[in-house]
Amino acid sequence: MSFLDEIGKYDPQQVLAAIEAKTASDVERALNAERLGAEELQALLSPAAAAFLEPMAARAHRVTLQRFGNNILLYAPLYVSNLCTNGCRYCGFAAGNKMPRRTLTLDEVEREAQVLHDQGFRHILLVTGEAQGKVTNDYLADCARRIRHLFSSISIEVWPMQTDGYRQMVEAGVDGLTIYQETYDRELYAEMHPYGNKRDYDFRLLTPERGGAAGIRRIGLGFLLGLGQFRVEAFFLGLHALHMSRHYWRTLVSVSFPRIRPADGGFAPLHPVSDRNFVQLICALRLLLPDAGLVLSTRESAVLRDNLLPLGITQMSAGSCTAPGGYAEKDDSGRQFAIDDDRTPEEVARVIRAHGYEAVWKDWDSAFLDKTVHA
Amino acid sequence: MDDLIIAGRRFNSRLMVGTGKFSSNAAMVDAMEGSGCQIVTVALRRVDIDNPADSLLAHIDREKYLLLPNTSGARDAIEAVRLARLARAAGCEPWIKLEVTPDPYYLLPDPIETFKAAEILVKEGFIVLPYINADPVLAKRLQEIGTATVMPLGAPIGTNKGVRTRESIAIIIEQAIVPVVVDAGLGAPSHAAFAMEMGADAVLVNTALAVTPNPRGMAAAFKKGVEAGREAFLAGLGERRDRAEASSPLTGFLRD
Numbered sequence: 001m002s003f004l005d006e007i008g009k010y011d012p013q014q015v016l017a018a019i020e021a022k023t024a025s026d027v028e029r030a031l032n033a034e035r036l037g038a039e040e041l042q043a044l045l046s047p048a049a050a051a052f053l054e055p056m057a058a059r060a061h062r063v064t065l066q067r068f069g070n071n072i073l074l075y076a077p078l079y080v081s082n083l084c085t086n087g088c089r090y091c092g093f094a095a096g097n098k099m100p101r102r103t104l105t106l107d108e109v110e111r112e113a114q115v116l117h118d119q120g121f122r123h124i125l126l127v128t129g130e131a132q133g134k135v136t137n138d139y140l141a142d143c144a145r146r147i148r149h150l151f152s153s154i155s156i157e158v159w160p161m162q163t164d165g166y167r168q169m170v171e172a173g174v175d176g177l178t179i180y181q182e183t184y185d186r187e188l189y190a191e192m193h194p195y196g197n198k199r200d201y202d203f204r205l206l207t208p209e210r211g212g213a214a215g216i217r218r219i220g221l222g223f224l225l226g227l228g229q230f231r232v233e234a235f236f237l238g239l240h241a242l243h244m245s246r247h248y249w250r251t252l253v254s255v256s257f258p259r260i261r262p263a264d265g266g267f268a269p270l271h272p273v274s275d276r277n278f279v280q281l282i283c284a285l286r287l288l289l290p291d292a293g294l295v296l297s298t299r300e301s302a303v304l305r306d307n308l309l310p311l312g313i314t315q316m317s318a319g320s321c322t323a324p325g326g327y328a329e330k331d332d333s334g335r336q337f338a339i340d341d342d343r344t345p346e347e348v349a350r351v352i353r354a355h356g357y358e359a360v361w362k363d364w365d366s367a368f369l370d371k372t373v374h375a
Numbered sequence: 376m377d378d379l380i381i382a383g384r385r386f387n388s389r390l391m392v393g394t395g396k397f398s399s400n401a402a403m404v405d406a407m408e409g410s411g412c413q414i415v416t417v418a419l420r421r422v423d424i425d426n427p428a429d430s431l432l433a434h435i436d437r438e439k440y441l442l443l444p445n446t447s448g449a450r451d452a453i454e455a456v457r458l459a460r461l462a463r464a465a466g467c468e469p470w471i472k473l474e475v476t477p478d479p480y481y482l483l484p485d486p487i488e489t490f491k492a493a494e495i496l497v498k499e500g501f502i503v504l505p506y507i508n509a510d511p512v513l514a515k516r517l518q519e520i521g522t523a524t525v526m527p528l529g530a531p532i533g534t535n536k537g538v539r540t541r542e543s544i545a546i547i548i549e550q551a552i553v554p555v556v557v558d559a560g561l562g563a564p565s566h567a568a569f570a571m572e573m574g575a576d577a578v579l580v581n582t583a584l585a586v587t588p589n590p591r592g593m594a595a596a597f598k599k600g601v602e603a604g605r606e607a608f609l610a611g612l613g614e615r616r617d618r619a620e621a622s623s624p625l626t627g628f629l630r631d
Binding site: 064071152217252370 | 395396397398399400419420423446447457458461473477479480481500533534535585586
């Protein structure tokens, strides 16, 4: 059974009603459960759970400490292309937006990679828009192979591929895949994606499963905070993560929390998520998924990021630039969105240490996948 | 001297320490020092093994500690073997803590792939310390092919639940021809003492030391737990009974 079948069993309106009907005693029961399921997740996402934020945070902290220790993994995105044929209404790269467009040459990719490597990064996330025909699987595999010697882990956040495409990525040294559903609400999804390949909700929803089938080691899920109702979206995200961990048990799921940032095109969030709600949703997902990596990007402010450290976050980006070529050329005119936390990686690492955590730069080894070494 | 002997090498500490999850390298060193350990295990995926300036490796005094690289993160035998070879090529001694944990959630060891990897590594001259589920038959199979120890888990990694697999570990200890190191799940000095009282040759601890605010103090407490358990084992614990023994025996009337 795919996640498409699973999500099909739920009516989003009924899910929202069920979440809103949860009571304080439901929340208490969920907080005391050793392992959480769908019912408990609904309770922790409910308005009633707002009064339990502190005990939720305390438990999220304990669970994370036990599983991950006092470690925060640092990574950086490397934008290799901003060409895009999709019309996503919230995204700076949307085809209709006038902006400088480029796809980095392999030499340029390596130059960017070298800057990030010199800053200390060993975990890298390659990012593109979607412009198939121009920015291809072969190109991305070439990018990964070109920079493989500089990094211990390469992840991708690009267009959804077929399973064979992901196999090709694994061969090229890619071990992680990030793919956000943006919204699990089918109608809203259609509205937000007026044209382009991305209109295909089902194909996107099943992308993590194709990645899992291809043997990708870490798969990151998420929705765009600010599009749909966060309580319902987070519920489906939780189910999606559980589905992945049951069906693709060799693949570790991580979860990200991208909140809509100002982007070219001037999109305003439909359902803004307050900091308080943001914390509630992070804690609820941590309690549901004790083993999942929870990822926080530079979309959030420095102050908020620092305060979220003990609540279950395990990975952070730092010093990010969302424009292709932006690290070496110091030019972000072709950016996807404006970041908020603009501290340097070293500053972020220092703050992490000041909070009693070890900033970890390497938590993977390319030798796991590299069949050419020590064969 | 009651030394622990693994592959002909003597150790006077029976407590091994893992290096993951610490809040800083200084906290890790504190724990190592407090524990009195002589063997520390390091995840190869966390370090640049061929770079002596690696921030974690630079904190481990190799004169004082045997660096035991581990293959955690390996999903199958091939990956584990590749990592072990990488460590040896980088100049590490040929000791390897073999971990093949395809399930990234509970990090439970894969018995089939662990066995395959152990076979290859032993043939290549590695001193192999395999992390396994508390499976007595697997332990025997691994001993047969020449692993230096077996390292059954007390409970899943990081759970701090103690020796939940005691019945199986008791069988492994009873039948072992190599040292038995109880690895994973030991959350308190009393858990370590319990494993040692059972007759384990050593224990390995990591999470319990890494997540406490006082790694050195907790490590010192574990050291005492291990020593107390070992001494009790050597002294001979009284037999455990399910009920009190009558002081006036029921068969006392039988005079001859």
